[in-house]
Amino acid sequence: MxxxxxxxxxxxxxxxxxxxxxxxxxxxxxxxxxxxxxxxxxxxxxxxxxxxxxxxxxxxxxxxxxxxxxxxxxxxxxxxxxxxxxxxxxxxxxxxxxxxxxxxxxxxxxxxxxxxxxxxxxxxGGRPAEPAPDLLPKGAVTEPFYLLPWPKAASLTAGDAVPVALYPAEGTGVEDLKAVTTVIALYRRLFSVGHVPLSLAPVHEGRALRFRQAEDLGAEGYRLDFGDVVTLTYGGAAGRQYGLTALAQMLHGTRTEKALFRFPAAGEIADAPRYVWRGCHLDVSRQFYPVADVIRLIDILAWYRMNVFHWHLSDDEAWRLEIKAYPTLTTLGVLRGPDEPMLPQLGNGAKPVGGFYSQDDVKEIVAHALALHVEVVPEIDIPGHSTATLVALPELADGQEAPDSYRSVQGFPNNALNPAVEDTYVFLGKVFDEMVTLFPSELLHIGGDEVASNTWMASPLARKLMAEEGVEGTFGLQSYFMKRIQQMLAARGRRLAGWDEVSHGGGVDPEGTLLMAWQKPEVGVELARQGYDVVMTPGQAYYLDMVQDEAFQEPGASWAGTVPPQHTYTYEAVGDFPDALQARMRGVQACIWSEHFLNRDYFNHLVFPRLAAIAEAAWTPRERKDWQRFAALAPLSPKL
Missing domain, CATH: 2.60.40.290 (Immunoglobulin-like)
Structure with missing residues (x-):
């Protein structure tokens, strides 16, 4: 044996x-x-x-x-x-x-x-060996405070004393006390051996923290005034959390790198985010992440004051979301192995692998995120990237279509849901019915990317639909499909989000639609011209599976080029947008595609510090960014 x-x-x-x-x-x-x-x-x-x-x-x-x-x-x-x-x-x-x-x-x-x-x-073979590079310089700070992302405005005087902890002043209301507790728990999860920066009870050699609300600061804005008492003024609950997180960061930095960082004795921070969408995507189809890992990633987003978790729940390799109406999605549709419904892919071997999120898991994750002011935007990737779906529900295929009549860019044969199979919409309607009970987000991301140019052309049902509807080719059919999906979502009180290819073949109604520009930066400008709201997530800067150096020893993908941390940090997503279109640019997003993440060390090496770089690009005004400062601060950040 x-x-x-x-x-x-x-x-x-x-x-x-x-x-x-x-x-x-x-x-x-x-x-x-x-x-x-x-x-x-x-x-x-x-x-x-x-x-x-x-x-x-x-x-x-x-x-x-x-x-x-x-x-x-x-x-x-x-x-x-x-x-x-x-x-x-x-x-x-x-x-x-x-x-x-x-x-x-x-x-x-x-x-x-x-x-x-x-x-x-x-x-x-055939090339000189190259050592793995140093990806970050040592860095240097001109202001001795640990804040990441850096605030919109700050005028601070460093103090010599380090408070043992900050504690609510007498008379603090219960909602403010709950917010303190939330940030204490967040800090404890991220830094289990760190000294907690906040306390509910007065602390010897601590500093009192007074709360004020001023709605004119906006929901995510806050101000910190430092003196014998620290005053946190906030516009809404999110701003209050961000102010508390900023205080926790400053104390954490002061204690961790005593020679580099100090806690303010006086001065103020006036802060608000640059963009409303500060997102991070996670592909859980190629590799499965346990619930605890998903929750920790959301904690890290909250620490960086990011506010969107885009959860990529289905792809060719697996369907990860429990749908009670279709149990085979998470039995047949997740199993990969030599004798399983789907063959091994990307790191799978002789032992079968599976994994999915139950609806109870989803409820736990969504509730955890909402408590930290992180919106969970779910994605099921349709009509392409649907191999797992079609393995679980083979009746959704056109039985007259020749097998292997087209292949996706990743090489999967016949991997797209057919717009001419009416049961496709029955299936998706039941899926959406369950998803809207699980995800309170107004947006439901439906993918729409990488449909091969000859998809469905060998399907008699698709050919018949093209003639009846007067549409041409694959992308005409895709537009027909997406418009129906958009109507189905609207009937359920949801708006459509998708990748930039949703605009192909006539696209959908841009009103209320959010598309993510991933292929190259110019795509985002064109989408804005067409009337779509845009989130910028170009592979050339914000795909965290991309290699960080050209050396052969550096791991990762390279189809979008080499993406060193400095490029991710300094890239300005809004730079190509004309003034008249900049309002369409809603924000930026990191994308974590999981083909290369076979273990936690690979994940941490590729995701950090670039995730923190995107967090600062999403929050900090361009003129306040400083690469050397970031390089000095980033090593103190938490990892998965």
């Missing part, structure tokens, strides 16, 4: 003269005590092979999106201590970074048993 670590796959990439994309060299080692023959080797990789790749010493068997399977030559026996080496060319793109190779692997023996195979980072 095979044991863990009995087999290991080494993989490297090398350039090939005359082939722009180069090739892979794979070497499988047998570290067990028995020979093996008649087996197949499967691996997952974002660097995909074409349909008929050139192989040496192997036979290509199949590919499904990121899943690849090969067999050794007939009669080959892999002896204990021996290895099988084979090469593959015919790649869709060259490998550029160590995470561009195999992410997982397993063997299928002749008797059908699946055996784990260890696999690690891609090795490099």
């Amino acid at each position: 095979a044991k863990a670590h009995d087999f290991r796959l080494e993989n490297s990439w090398h350039p090939i003269e005359g082939e722009d994309c180069g090739g892979f060299v794979f070497t499988l080692f047998n570290l067990s005590d028995a020979p093996i023959s008649g087996f197949k080797l499967a691996y997952t990789s974002l660097t995909r092979v074409m349909d008929d790749p050139a192989c040496d010493n192997a036979t290509f068997l199949m590919r499904n999106a990121n899943f690849h399977q090969f067999a050794p030559p007939e009669g080959f026996v892999l002896a204990p201590g021996g290895c099988w080496r084979f090469t593959v060319s015919g790649l869709w793109r060259p490998a550029k970074h160590r995470t561009d190779g195999a992410k997982s692997a397993y063997l299928t023996r002749a008797d059908g048993v699946h055996v784990p195979v260890d696999v690690d980072d891609l090795l490099l």
Whole structure:
């Protein structure tokens, strides 16, 4: 019986003269005590092979999106201590970074048993080795206060004394006391060994905190006046929390880096956010995140005074939201494995994987976020990116459509819900009915991205619908579909949000619609010209799965280029918008796509400090941003 670590796959990439994309060299080692023959080797990789790749010493068997399977030559026996080496060319793109190779692997023996195979980072052939870079300079502060994001205006005098804690002055109302408790709990969750910065009871050598409300500051605005007593003036409950968080940050910084930071003895902070939308997206389809991790990410958003959590709940790889009307969505629609309804993808191997959020989980997460003034905007990605949905509900396909008649950019065959199948709208109506009871947000994000240009063209039902409705091609059908979805959402009191491709083929009614510009910055300006409200989240600056340096040793994706923290921090999303359109630019958003996040260390390396950089871009006026200051402050930030 095979044991863990009995087999290991080494993989490297090398350039090939005359082939722009180069090739892979794979070497499988047998570290067990028995020979093996008649087996197949499967691996997952974002660097995909074409349909008929050139192989040496192997036979290509199949590919499904990121899943690849090969067999050794007939009669080959892999002896204990021996290895099988084979090469593959015919790649869709060259490998550029160590995470561009195999992410997982397993063997299928002749008797059908699946055996784990260890696999690690891609090795490099044909290029000089480059050490991983330093991504942040040491940084320097001109004002000795830890505040991230930096406030709109501040005039502060540093003090020598550090209050033990801040506590509400006598006579403080119960709502203010509850707000203090909320921030105490937030701090304790993020910094479990830190000394709490706030207390409900008076504290020896503490400082009293007085509360005032002034509605003219706006819901998210606040002012802090420092002296023997600290006064927090706020416009609304969110502003009160942000002021308390700012105080907690300053005390935390003072205690953590005593030589660098001080607590104010006098002066004031007058603060309000730059943008109304300060968001962070999380893809939970490619990799599943436990509830505790989702809650901690929301805590980090609150610490940075971000106010939107965009929850990407479905994609080709899995449907993660429990829908009671369709239980197969979270049975068949989440399982990936060698013998499961969906093949392994991106880090999955011999062991089946699943995972979804029950409706009780969702209620807990939404309530937690709302208590921290973070709005949860749910996304189910339609009509494309729907492989998992169609595996769970195959009746939604046009049975007359040829299989594998089109493929998505990720290589999934026939992965889009068909606008001509009327049951599609029955299904989505029931899904929306359950979602609106779970998510109080006025917005429901319906994806709309990356529908392949020839999608549905082999569907007789789609062809018939095109003739009846007078629409042309894939994007005409998509616009027809999206307009119906928009009406369905409106009937349920919700507005449509989506990715920028929702505008294709005629789009939808721009009134009340929010679209996210991700492909490149110019798209956001064009959407604004068409009358859409826009959130800027271009991959070239705000996609946190992108590599942070060109060195091969730096992990991440690279389709949008190299995105170092300094670029993320200094990028000005509103810069290309004419004055007349700037009101359409609602804010900015980080996107955490999870293809590369196979473990927590990868997550933290890629997400931080760039998430904090986007938080400051969302809050702090351009003229108040300072890269050197940010570089000094960012290392103190919490991580997942």
